Amino acid sequence: MFKAQINLNIGSTNVGTAPVSSFFSYSYVQQIYPKQELNATAAGTITGLTFYLDPSSSIADSSDWTVYLGHTPKTAFTSGTDWIPSSQLTQVFAGTVTKNNGKVEIAFTTPFAYNNTDNLVVAARENAPSIDINNFDEVFRVYPYIPNSILYYKGDQAVVDPASPPGGIRADYKSSITIAGLTAKSTPACPFILYPANNAQFISLSPTISWQPVIGATSYKVSLGTSPGGTDIINQQVVTAANFNLSPSIVLTRDTSYYLKVTAVSANGESSGCTDNVFKTIPPIPVNDACSGALLASVFPYSYTQSDGMSSTNNAGFIMACPNDGMNDGLWFKFTGEGGQYTIKVAPATISFDPKIGVYKGSCNSLTCVGTKDNGGGGSSETITITTTAGTEYYINVGSYEDSEDKPEDVFTITITKL
Template identity: 80%
Template sequence: MKRILLLLLVLISSVFDAQVNLNIGSMNVGSAPVSSFFSYSYVQQIYLKQELNINAAGNITGLTFYLDPSATITDSSNWTLYLGHTSKATFTSGTDWIPVSQLTQVFAGNVTKNNNKVEIILTTPFAYNNTDNLVIAAKESAPSIDINNFNEAFHVYPYIPNSTLYYKGDREVVDISSPPGGIRAEYKSAITISGLTPNVTPGCPIILYPSNNAQYISLSPALSWQAVSGASSYKVSLGTSTGGTDVINQQVVSTNNFNLSPSIVLTRNTTYYLKVTAVSANGESTGCTENTFKTIPPIPVNDECTGALLASTFPYTYVQSDAMSSTNNGGFVLACANDGMNDGLWFRLTGDGNQYTIKVAPSTTSFDPKIGVFSGTCTNLTCVGTKDNGGGGTAETMTITTTAGTEYFINVGSFEDDVDMPEDVFTITITKL
């Protein structure tokens, strides 16, 4: 009799443990797994294998979604659910839907709220391979809405950007074979996935910043990673070789970020290897991969006026790929009255009495360049003029009339006149007219 009782207890424990709980305590609400505030919706969510953190492939037997206690879903209850596998981690655009041909319908019918949950038992379990990421898609087809204080009903938790793609509207039921353009979100449904057995130790954190193979990272970056469900702390290691810990050696932190500034300053033009593991009462995550990133280039040779690059053959073209490493030197260029500018990158030419057109074309929309032209000497600049007509990503063009034998200094900096903002990649072209 004791053996039978013990066997029953083991079986009950196994069934109870065979479920993955992801942030079921979250109290935020969002448009997933369905929208309750619009008549119709279609939502796809990607749950990464890394986040599921199960010990083997298995059959998904049910899904549980969590609601705000005050919410109703009376008019948001006609659901069709789909599950699938995908190699993608995020949605690349509002039309990057996973095709219905890659999904399996696992439920169709009306759902109800019970104890602030929607629990769905799958008549036919879905075989998850524990190799790919898991797709959970839901279509809601009831023609009315639940007001819920003009808010959504279901609990969601923050996750990596673009891990959810949703469409919601009031005109017609979504044709999932050809969904309309949707909206990407950086959250997912708080969820219980039944039938899968989680690992005892926590999963590996997903490093958010710097991303893998990132370039031009600052010398004191704020490291961040996706919070891991069940983790009580994290260990951070950073080195100059794979597996290295010569910069940070398993630093324990209680949050999902770590700011290197001001105690740690990295070296320019250097590749680093970052590893983060999660820790819980049951142990530490294993098998976590590293992110590699490279810091900003060395300070440009033309960072200071005294190092200005000479334009002697025209048309003169130069691509300033290391502009983000400029230092702004001692402050701001104030030679032009009431029109200061960042001390950016410097060029020079010797006048011959002709006109010259100076064009600066930024390579990123975030960089708003300003052109400043000066005569005199680097220690005693005289204003010739400035140009800043456009915004971020817009090319600036300025024409000057030169005097034979006069040296002209050209500064390309961010448009701000009293705030040190970084420069970015640009191309300067100087043409003699």
Template identity: 75%
Template sequence: MKKILLLSLLSAVLMLNAQINLNIGSTNVGTAPISSFFSYSYVQQIYPKQEINTNAAGNITGLAFYLDSSASINDSSNWTVYLGHTTKTSFTSGTDWIPFSQLTQVFAGTITNNNGKVEISFTTPFAYNNTDNLVVAAKENAPSIDINNFDEVFRVYDHIPYSTLYYKGDNAVVDPASPPGGIRADYKSSVTILGLTPRTTPACPFVVYPVNNAPSVPLSPNIKWFPVSGADSYKVSIGTTPGGTNVINQQVVTATNFSPSTALNPGVNYYLTVTSVSGGVESSGCADVIFKTVPPVPTNDACSGALLASVFPYTYTQSDAISTTNNAGNISVCADAMNDGTWFKFVGDGSQYTIKVTMPSGSAFDPQIGIYSGTCTNLVCVNTVDNGGAAAAETITITTTAGTEYYINVGSYEETTDVAEDTFTITVTKL
């Protein structure tokens, strides 16, 4: 008798642990897993393997979704639910539905609000492979709507951009084999996945910024990541080698963002690792995010450091993405002139000079050239050129006065953070 009781208790504990809760405490609402405020809807959501964080492949036996216990879903209760596998983490457009052929129907019937929870049990479990990401799709088939203060009622949480794709309307039940164009959302349903056992360590966070292999990251970046369900803190490490901690060594953070107290060095590759902690247990196997900081600020970032062109033709190549000095008080005298950029200078001799700025093929750099005389603290506009959009080259010609010093500002109306795109070559030619 005692043996039977112990086995029963063990079975109950295993069943209780065989579920994964993802942000079930969220109070935000959205159009997922269905729309309660439109007659018909079809929604697909992607839950990454990293977020599910199960210890092994296994059978999903059901799902639970969350809402306010007083919410009415009587007219939004006719559901058909599908599950599937995908390598996607997000939807690329409003028509980027995961094909119906990749989905398996796991439920069709009527659901109810059971004290703030909709529980769905599968007659046939779905075999999750724990290799791919999980697709949860649902369509709502009832022709009526639930008012509920003119809003959706199901709880959602913010996550990977465009990880949900939904359609909602009042015309007809959606055919999942050929759904109409939908709307992408940056949230997903708060959900319990039944049947899967979570790992003994919490999930690794998804780092939002910087993205992996990001170039030109600021020296004091505001590192951000999505919260991990159940995590009570996080640890941040930064190093100059894979898995390194020589810059930041497991700094404990309770928020979901972090900025180093000491600025990073320019032009350096860094390796960032963020782990989550739950009840003193830390996530394991979290991958590095690699990023490179902005290059060192050049000497000609400001007018006072302008590079001298003394032999003509003078040619110089550099990137303007690193320009940071604001010179607006001096150079605004030229129409359309930039308040930043890089600087060059030469001394006139009465001849004509042509200044040309060229960009690499495919560059998004939108150059502007401003020519000034005077001093850096009291510049006078001589001429300026801006074609109003990205072009292969910009050219300007001026007639100089002997002995007068001329300053050239090369700026961009809309600089990018991509050094390769912002690279330009300046050529100063005496005619």
């Protein structure tokens, strides 16, 4: 039906809720196809789409479609309500679709001008008040892609209003699709780098680089440098998998920006026009990483936000001063007791950090247990109250709760209050 076209994973046999649901009465689905995945030679006019399904499946009761296209800078949906506004979409088709030999081919009544600068949004609404009961599940072909590439709603209550869609579900796949009107480059697409993401912060010193596999690629070339387009760290390292582990041969420098480029290689050549992903490594080791560098709290209430906690080390090992109650050696604080009670609270900034508080007296080389607290899980605040002896110095360790595995700390705020 179509001449100039781009085919994306049209041989997939997986199924999912895209471009519409055949298993619920109504659905609304938005999908994002990144510019580098489309790999078009130039901007152009999209004149139609083709979707794929098993030839034996029926969509007789799932054939009333409204289709929209749009541009977006997004590569993924951030939540179940992160719909691309209808004001940013153009309706390109409304009517009844039919299945022919395992395909649904849609010729647009309103062609769409794609700018080949932004990512492409494909949205579809299914309006028929019934389901195809011969289907045990969804029937349209999909393929795995980057997390949260798709956002969908499906239900039996009412036709969805694209101007105010209900909360939906994100998924890690997209429709197998043919996009008519655009011409694909003969060389493979630029890989979509999954990790580290562009502009990512606080990346470890030996990260595992990963990217979305490219159709037709037989290998990839990885370059990494300290300036745009640089190759001073890695110079076009050839790999066959869709990932590359820098450890142990390459260790990056703290608090440094790096520029990463990955290209794909196939029998037709190497992908062109690929851009750098820039990321920054973790900060320097905090000044209060060790007990000997503990920050002094002298005025109360005392409050301090530890923004570089992810750079802490485990120093000489786990803190085992409290019998049968060890913990990571994290970040350290100290104060001198005045004979009253003090409350120590630690509030983590992220759900990934599960903090534990350890309180000790004595000296850094000979800690004596005062008490520990770890009542909650990841993201939960911890609070401990101690009774002090006047003139005694107390040390506070804020670390991950584990006593046998070195887990990273993260951003937190510690508050010390004199009662």
